[in-house]
Amino acid sequence: MSNIKSLAVLSLGLLALSSCANQPQAEKSKAMIFTVADTGTTTTLNAGQSFEVKLLGTPTAGYSWEVQTLPAGVVLVDKTSEPENPEGRAQRMVGGNDWSRFHFKTISGPTDLQGTAGQALVLRYARPWEFEAGKPAEQIWQMQIVVKPGS
Known part of the structure; x- marks a missing residue:
């Protein structure tokens, strides 16, 4: 027993x-997943909520997506990359596009409604060395993020 x-x-x-x-x-x-179709929109999230941004890029040509600005109350948790065509990579094909996946989490909301203005998440698509030399990004993805305080 x-x-x-x-x-x-x-x-x-x-x-x-x-x-x-x-x-x-x-x-x-x-987690909510945002794509290129969501650029220029506004979303309201709760404090503690996770979300992702998934964008297609061509790292084999030197281009990558990077965070340019983070709104207050949002943190980058992780960034991953996966091939658009995994079968081609498995066959050792060179080149191709990759999905960049940014994993974010909201940590706090504004203390007043005035704090929500200008809270944009901005990602830029560029070759890092060209961007650092002053060339503008090839693409910009942005979304206004409003974080509601936790209850």
Whole structure:
């Protein structure tokens, strides 16, 4: 009987640990995803909410998407890249486009409504060395972000 109880407790513990291990992926799947179609729009998010921006680029030609400005109350959590055509990469094809995925999280809202003006998330698409030399970005993606304070 004692062995059965021990086995039951161990099983419940493993089940709890496995659900915790999957939590970050579940949180990512709940994140809102914005694309090139969302540029120039405004969105309102709750404090603590995650969201992604997914944009296509050509890093093999030196172009990349980078954060130019972050609104107050928004932090960049992670940036990942994945090929547009994974099968081609698996076959060792050279070149091609990549999806840049920026993972953000809101951490706080403004203390008053006046604090929401000019809160734009801006991403630029450029060759870093050309941008640093003063050449304007090839593309700009931006979105006004309003973060509602937590309740």
